[in-house]
Amino acid sequence: MITPVDILLVDDRPENLAVLESILEGPEHRLTKAHSAQQALMSLITTDFALMVLDIQMPDTGGIELAQIIKSRRRTRDIPIIFLTAHYAEDEQVLSGYSAGAVDYLTKPVHPGVLKSKVAVFVELFRKTKALNEANRSLNRRNEELTAANLELEAFSYTVSHDLRAPLRHVSGYVEILRAHVADGLDEEARRCLDLIQKSAGKLGDLIDHFLAFARLGRADLKITAVDMNDQVRQVVADLQSETKDRRIDWRIATLPHVQADPDMIRQVWVNLLSNAVKYTRPRDPARIEIGCDVSKPKEYVFFVHDNGVGFNMRYADKLFGVFQRLHPEKDYEGTGIGLANVRRIVNRHGGRTMAEGALNGGATVSFTLKKVLGSNN
Amino acid sequence: MHTNQRKRILLVEDNLNDVELTVAVLKASGVAADVDVVNDGEEAINYLLRRGPFETRPEMNPTLVLLDLKMPRLGGVETLVEIKRDDRLKCLPVVMLTSSGETQDLRMCYRLGANGYVVKPVDAKEFTKAIRDLAAYWLGTNQPPPD
Numbered sequence: 143m144i145t146p147v148d149i150l151l152v153d154d155r156p157e158n159l160a161v162l163e164s165i166l167e168g169p170e171h172r173l174t175k176a177h178s179a180q181q182a183l184m185s186l187i188t189t190d191f192a193l194m195v196l197d198i199q200m201p202d203t204g205g206i207e208l209a210q211i212i213k214s215r216r217r218t219r220d221i222p223i224i225f226l227t228a229h230y231a232e233d234e235q236v237l238s239g240y241s242a243g244a245v246d247y248l249t250k251p252v253h254p255g256v257l258k259s260k261v262a263v264f265v266e267l268f269r270k271t272k273a274l275n276e277a278n279r280s281l282n283r284r285n286e287e288l289t290a291a292n293l294e295l296e297a298f299s300y301t302v303s304h305d306l307r308a309p310l311r312h313v314s315g316y317v318e319i320l321r322a323h324v325a326d327g328l329d330e331e332a333r334r335c336l337d338l339i340q341k342s343a344g345k346l347g348d349l350i351d352h353f354l355a356f357a358r359l360g361r362a363d364l365k366i367t368a369v370d371m372n373d374q375v376r377q378v379v380a381d382l383q384s385e386t387k388d389r390r391i392d393w394r395i396a397t398l399p400h401v402q403a404d405p406d407m408i409r410q411v412w413v414n415l416l417s418n419a420v421k422y423t424r425p426r427d428p429a430r431i432e433i434g435c436d437v438s439k440p441k442e443y444v445f446f447v448h449d450n451g452v453g454f455n456m457r458y459a460d461k462l463f464g465v466f467q468r469l470h471p472e473k474d475y476e477g478t479g480i481g482l483a484n485v486r487r488i489v490n491r492h493g494g495r496t497m498a499e500g501a502l503n504g505g506a507t508v509s510f511t512l513k514k515v516l517g518s519n520n
Numbered sequence: 521m522h523t524n525q526r527k528r529i530l531l532v533e534d535n536l537n538d539v540e541l542t543v544a545v546l547k548a549s550g551v552a553a554d555v556d557v558v559n560d561g562e563e564a565i566n567y568l569l570r571r572g573p574f575e576t577r578p579e580m581n582p583t584l585v586l587l588d589l590k591m592p593r594l595g596g597v598e599t600l601v602e603i604k605r606d607d608r609l610k611c612l613p614v615v616m617l618t619s620s621g622e623t624q625d626l627r628m629c630y631r632l633g634a635n636g637y638v639v640k641p642v643d644a645k646e647f648t649k650a651i652r653d654l655a656a657y658w659l660g661t662n663q664p665p666p667d
Contacts, residue, residue, distance in 0.1 A: 304590065304619045307642055308535060311619075314644040315541040340644070347642035 146172040147265050150194035152182045152208070153226070162195055165254045166261060179208040186218050192268035193222040193261065198247075209245070222264045224257075226250055299357045303350050310350075314343045349466070352480040356465060359487050364404045371398035371445070374405070375433055378412040385420055390427055396434035399443055401512050407488045414481040415447045415508055421475055422506065423451035442494070446509040453500040462498050485510065527553040527659055530582040532564040532599065533617070534591040538640075542586070542617075545651040553583065553659055561594025565602050568609055581612060581667075584658045587634075589618040589625060597628060604633035611665040613658060 149171050151162045159175045166173060174189060176182035179200060185191075194212075198205035205225060212218045225247040246260055317340050321328070328336075375395060401408070416431070423429035429450060436444040454462065454469045461467045463486040468479040486496045489510045500506035529546065533539050543555050556577075558564050567574045568581065585603070589596035596616060603609045615636035616629050629637055638654055641647045 300620075300622065307619045307640075308538065311640060311642045311644075311647060312537040312541065314642060315537070315544075315647060318644040318648075319541075319544065344643055350642075 144170050146170055147192035147268055148172050148174060148189050149261065149265075150174050150176060150182060150185055150189070150191045152176045152179070152194060152200075152205070153197040154178060154200045155197075158197065158226075161252065162257075165252070165257055166195075170265070171261075179204075179211075182208060183211065186212065186221075191221050193224065193264040195224045195226065195257075195261070198225045198227045222246070222267070224248060224260055224264070226252065296357070296361060299354070303354045303357075306350050307347065310343050310347055314340060317343070349478055352478050353465075356480055356484060356487065359407070359484060359491075362407075364407070364491060366402055366404055368400055369403045369405045369408055370400050371408075371435070374409055374412050375416070378409065378416050381413070382417060382420055385417070389424075389429065391420070391423070391429045391431060394430065394432040394434075396432075398433070398435050398445070399437055401443065402515075403492055403512060404488075407491070411485050411488050411510065414485050418481060418508070419447050419449040419451065419506075421451075421477075422453075422470075423449050424475075425452060426450055441515075442511040442513055444509055444511050446507055448505065448507040450505040453502055453504045453506045454498075455502045456500065459498055459500070463496055482508070528578075528580065528582040529553050529555045529655070529659070530564065530567060530585045531555055531557045532559075532561065532585065532591070532596070533557065533588045534559045535588075538588070541647070542651060545648050546655055549648075549652040549655060551655040551659055553655070556582065560591045561596065561599030561602070564599050565594070568603065568612070569606075581609075583613070583664050584655075585612055585614045586617045586654075587614055589616060589620055589629075597632065600629060600632050600634055613662070613664065615654065615658065617654075 146169060149166060151159055151166075151173060153159045153162065154177055156177070159177070163173055163175065174185050174191075176185055182194070182196075196205045196209065200208075209223055209225070212221060212223070223245050225245065226249075227247055228250045246264075248257060248260065317336050321333075321336055372395075375398065379393065379395075416433075419431045420429075423431065432446075432448040434446055434448075436446070452470070458469055461469065463482045464479075465483040466479045467483070468475075468477070482496075482498075485508075489496050489512070493513055494511040496511075497509045498506065499509075529551075531539065531542060533542065539557050539559075543557065546553070546555055556567065558567050564585070564587070566572045567577065568585075570577060570579075587596050587599060591599075594602070596618065600614060600616070603612060603614055610633070613635040614633075615638060616634050617638050617640060618625070619640055621639040626637055636654075636658075638650055641650055
């Protein structure tokens with residue numbers, strides 16, 4: 143069922159009002175009649191009208207004058223008015239002074255079909271505007287809630303991270319005091335236990351640090367400039383020297399395009415992807431790591447890092463980019479499992495996507511897209 | 521002149537485990553200084569101005585104030601503000617000693633006049649080294665402000 147909308151009919155002659163009423167009667171309209179400008183203004187205070195039908199010639203305050211009052215008040219300014227005029231030629235100049243859309247006119251005698259269809263247009267407009275305003279209001283409300291929730295989450299992760307660190311420091315500290323205190327009385331098993339406690343505390347510390355850094359990535363502002371991906375890759379490969387110097391790695395690096403991006407963040411993407419490639423090709427001799435970019439798509443670059451390392455089972459591909467998710471036991475490959483989650487977060491913040499393909503013992507390809515022109519869709 | 525008096529460190533820290541561990545490291549590192557401990561900012565200000573229960577403490581100001589950030593009542597930042605705006609106290613070296621390495625905390629403390637900022641490491645060996653280095657610099661290398 144449709145909620146009826148309010149329509150105000152203004153005419154000094156009761157028989158005219160009766161005609162209008164008979165034309166517009168129906169379940170979708172709630173009609174209010176006014177015999178004078180005074181009465182009309184009273185009704186406008188209490189009711190939210192979708193439109194008004196107004197006789198231009200009335201004694202005392204005439205129709206034009208009433209319209210001017212209505213249009214000058216903020217609360218009623220947007221109510222559309224259909225003027226009824228007996229002499230259009232005389233009134234034309236006055237009517238053209240009003241902005242189109244908010245005002246319309248009909249010459250008397252009123253043709254029922256024309257009045258009905260004009261009214262229907264304004265009623266429809268009123269309903270749509272009302273729905274839009276409501277949607278806007280609820281969107282604004284949701285937005286405020288989201289902002290508040292984000293702020294709360296930020297405060298929460300800050301507090302948790304720092305409050306978690308203190309007891310951890312105490313565990314580590316007291317283990318050392320205990321070790322010093324009973325040094326000679328410790329057998330091998332006791333020493334092993336203390337080492338494990340110490341190591342676990344350190345590991346939890348790393349997790350907290352990585353979690354904090356990950357949370358920070360989500361809120362840091364992007365500083366977009368031109369980035370030469372060739373420079374970035376060259377630097378990151380050079381920085382991996384200490385891990386690669388005793389290995390045979392066949393680097394195949396294609397010429398890469400320049401992009402618009404946050405250089406520090408994109409550098410982190412390369413650090414994560416290339417150190418992963420170096421790490422997971424450890425059993426290979428020689429290892430092969432290929433870095434390239436597919437520039438053939440119209441709107442985006444697809445960068446990829448392909449290696450001939452231990453790969454992964456595609457069944458778990460969706461886990462790959464999750465926070466603290468790992469696909470290899472820690473005893474074989476170190477790390478907390480935050481690297482690819484950071485990659486995804488950074489790439490998403492630039493409006494791109496991340497993908498991974500691989501096979502167990504068949505190497506892996508991790509790709510990410512960046513828009514060719516920043517700000518365009520896809 | 522108080523040249524014959526031992527140097528003092530004022531440690532402002534509400535967590536008793538942190539107090540014990542920090543004092544233990546300072547003692548073990550052979551720093552030639554006494555460590556006085558207060559548990560929040562209000563106590564710290566009372567101590568520094570020799571008010572209330574601290575009226576009878578030795579006259580000499582500490583060589584170094586180690587100030588935790590997160591404390592009940594008067595927190596680290598507020599305490600720093602109080603110290604740096606008091607003419608009698610503002611020359612005292614104040615080093616923040618905290619769990620937080622957040623950029624906003626660092627920036628705020630330096631803007632408000634902190635003389636140093638040390639993030640307490642989780643790992644005991646790193647923690648020991650940090651406290652030792654800190655004490656060696658501020659009680660050895662660094663020349664304190666004259667009385």
